Amino acid sequence: MPVTVIVVDLVGLLLALLGFHLAFRQDFVRFWWGVLRHGRPRSISPPPLTDDDPARYILRISGVMILAFGIVISLLFTLASYSLQSAF
Numbered sequence: 001m002p003v004t005v006i007v008v009d010l011v012g013l014l015l016a017l018l019g020f021h022l023a024f025r026q027d028f029v030r031f032w033w034g035v036l037r038h039g040r041p042r043s044i045s046p047p048p049l050t051d052d053d054p055a056r057y058i059l060r061i062s063g064v065m066i067l068a069f070g071i072v073i074s075l076l077f078t079l080a081s082y083s084l085q086s087a088f
Contacts, residue, residue, distance in 0.1 A: 018063075022062055
């Protein structure tokens with residue numbers, strides 16, 4: 001398997017993991033955003049996400065889109081590589 005296929009698959013896997021965490025582990029993502037913003041864990045926890053919070057829907061929609069994009073990029077690039085190798 002060529003190195004480019006492996007690199008693109010790893011990037012797709014990274015995008016899929018990022019999208020999964022954005023969509024389904026939102027408290028974990030908000031904790032790390034706070035750590036990155038302030039340089040250390042905050043002593044007070046951020047307010048919990050409720051069903052009425054628009055940030056929950058934004059994170060879920062963008063997370064699912066990034067998850068799907070990572071999976072599709074990996075699969076299409078790998079399948080195209082295999083089909084091109086078998087054609088020659």
